[in-house]
Amino acid sequence: MKNRATVPGPPVGDVMRPDLDIIDPEPPRRRRRSFMVIGAVMVLAGAIGFAGLLNASGERSDVLALTRDVPAGQKITGEDLRVVALPDDPGLKPVAAAKKNAIVGRRASAALSEGSLLTARQLTGRGGLRPGxxxxxxxxxxxxxxxxxxxxxxxxxxxxxxxxGDVAGKEQxxxxxxxxxxxxxxxxxxxxxxxxxxxxxxxxxxxxxxxxxxxxxxxxxxxxx
Known part of the structure; x- marks a missing residue:
């Protein structure tokens, strides 16, 4: 009877363990720090983008607003007015801040409220008259x-x-x-x-x-x- 070749088996205690062959993942603390950095970068990028969107939303113009109430018929003084910057809007027609000197001395054709924008229709001429x-x-x-x-x-x-001399009792x-x-x-x-x-x-x-x-x-x- 021929002797069979014996194939040596793996040494006892050296059995392969697949989990030891995989590289250990990054520690949890380091992962959290990475996520925080990424989140901060994203927030900063969003803030910059929002600011850019506001700046691109339209041109802003300096216009006149009321600092206090002005009764109808009263002359407007420089202390009654302040300059505010607003986005251009075709639906709004406030008086431009550059016309402030021309507005002072004119009268209010209606009661003006503190904080409201000043429009040309709220003004009379310097003599208290409107066109026509x-x-x-x-x-x-x-x-x-x-x-x-x-x-x-x-x-x-x-x-x-x-x-x-007109007929007496003429109807009203x-x-x-x-x-x-x-x-x-x-x-x-x-x-x-x-x-x-x-x-x-x-x-x-x-x-x-x-x-x-x-x-x-x-x-x-x-x-x-």
């Missing part, structure tokens, strides 16, 4: 105007009484009525008469002035719309 208006001085007799309630900027109607609807806006109010005279300077449409100014000189104009205060 004329200034008429109306001397009203005692009882023909609510003098105590009148204020610059108030909306009024100038109502003309019928001339002497047939009276001449012209819309206007109070610009200035004079001090009452000893007889109680008051001169009210009123802005009226230029086309009606001649008629109103003629009727006012005849003492036939009464002033009616309108509710604010």
């Amino acid at each position: 208006e004329a200034l008429v001085a109306v001397e009203v007799k005692r009882g023909m105007a609510p003098v105590d309630a009148l204020r610059p900027g108030a909306t009024v109607s100038l109502v003309t009484r019928p001339k002497e 609807s047939e009276l001449t009525e012209v819309g206007g806006r109070v610009v200035r109010i004079g001090a009452p005279s000893s007889s109680g008469d008051v001169v009210v300077q009123t802005a009226v449409p230029d086309a009606k100014s001649g008629v109103v002035a003629s009727d006012a000189s005849a003492g036939r104009v009464a002033i009616v205060l309108k509710a604010e719309g």
